[in-house]
Amino acid sequence: METLVMGAVAYDAKVVTIWDGFKQWFAANGLAFDYVLYSNYERQVEALLAGHVQVAWNSPLAWARAHRMAKARGLDVVPVAMRDTDCDLTSVVVVNASSGIEDVAGLAGRRVAVGAVDSPQATLIPLSYLRSEGLEAGRDFDVSHHQVGVGKHGDHIGGERDAARALVAGTVDAACMIDGNHLLFSAEGTLPPGSTRIIGQTPTYDHCNFTAAATAPAALVEQFRSLLLGMSYDDPEVRPLLDLEGLKAWRVGRVTGYAQLEAAVDESGFYDQEGHVAAVDYRP
């Protein structure tokens, strides 16, 4: 029986619990499935393109790189599926309510906290958004990175939380984070209620997807996708797995939500067109 092998990045110990659970559930539903854990997305994408794994549970940045590397080799990669929570995110730029900074233009000459250098949501996309508003990082404002889990593409929430804490501490003038994390940090008290103001919000973008190499056995990938799409939150066996992975339902993968990140990667020179890592200060 042929086995579908998936790569995942171990950004947290719970990743083992999650994929062991999925492995058992897939086995019970007739799919031979196994997984390999990587410590960072760069090695995972290289393994996908080398055929060590047939599917990778990719961050949006890992998708961007996989797609560039594949193209450079005349190959193709496809997004198989994604979580409902991966669709239509935004990031926000937040200032202290008492700062007197009313809009994005007010950040000129200021210091802006972002997440890890490889975080799509807390660094690459927000800096690209500010660029589109006429503010170039390093030229028009200073950037303060919060390097937690470098190589894990911002999956670890710590970088965003540290950026939020820096804002509260007054060591920066603004912080960038996912909309949902602004809600979370405000509700949990990291950001005291009412103490911050949102001065900018990016357009919507998409987050993770299961990326399949074109060389992956099509029947297995199709079985994988249809089992995922059939997982129902009604099912008490499945529900704990969905809760751990943070979704209510899987959706068919789509490529329409990655344009902002692709532009951000090009502008910042994070990867080149062939998918080589070009960012000089990036050590995954």
Add this chain to the structure above:
Amino acid sequence: MSPPSITDLDDLGLDQGGHLLLHRAVSRAAPGQVVEVRGRAPQLRVHLAAWCRSEGHDVEMAEGPGPVAGWIRPGRATGARWHGAERSGPELAERAPTRWGLAARGATVEAGGVEFPFPLNDRAVVWTDAAPAIYRQAAAAQWDPATAVDWSAPVELDDDVEAAVIQVMTYLVENENAALAVPARFLGRIHPHFREVVAVLAVQVADEARHVEVFTRRAELRGRPLGLSTVGGQASLLTLLEEPDFAVAHFLLSVLGEGTFLHLLSFLERHAPDPVTARVCHLALADEARHVAFGMAHLAAVLEADAGLRPRLAAAIHERHDALAQTAGLNREVFDALVVLAAGSWAPAALAEGFRRVQELSAEMDEGRRRRLVKLGYHPEEAAALSSLHTRNFM
């Protein structure tokens, strides 16, 4: 299709508890009904979109300024967590599923929970209708060792009589330790659905802890060391602790052992040479009467459901007797101490009276055991035979 339901958050933010209103509105929406969200919190729109994404709802955001922030179309997962959930009461289940775990009896239990190790989950095995009333009595009858006994009452005994009291107290503590350990071993295995049974046994364990305390305190009252502990006495108690079956263990401990102790404690209260000894035995006796009543009620209920248990209980008495055949039974030191205690002095005439009283006690114990066995449905002849096989160590 129903018109949208309208939820107005006023100036409440979703980071300040506003999610409660949204959650309620969404869970009350009719199938297909849209929830219109209004509010003035400055970050409401950003947070509304994020909240809907994480909850699995679709949302259409309103354009431009105005009181309406957006429209929620509740997702398929709304309320799904409670599909297949079970009510765990309020009436007693014949068998409480281990997946109900620690849930309060009567709670609605989400499906898919883990299995808990509560092997004693059959109503027929653990339950008696007497449990709630016995628990109420037990809770009301709790006493404080510090104030229930006048520890400063005069205790001026001859050294020999004091030594006999200390030996009896030493023996009682050893037996109370067994009476504590046996229900404690079963407590964590009984399904919490049968909470009144668990509660009775929990209080019983606490009762025994107090008995251990007051008997120890009486023994140490004059600053003397405690008495002797024998191999035979401990061997007898070990057979109680090792009994794996709840009904059999409860029968051996509460019906036979504690039943026998009722006579012993009453005897000690009557013949105690000092007021402290009389008082601690009196207090323990009241608790033990309740332990025996619960044992009788439980065994009667179990026997009613399973008559086949009666020969098994009888067999357990035989097995225990055989296992202890090679041991000395009640140790000489304890027997002699009872005689001295009942005699009150070492004068020959007093010792003769003490000896006679202990013989009488023995006969009373036997009669009490036979009466309880007959009450549980044994033929009087069988009851007499079984009673005679009971451990000479009393417990």
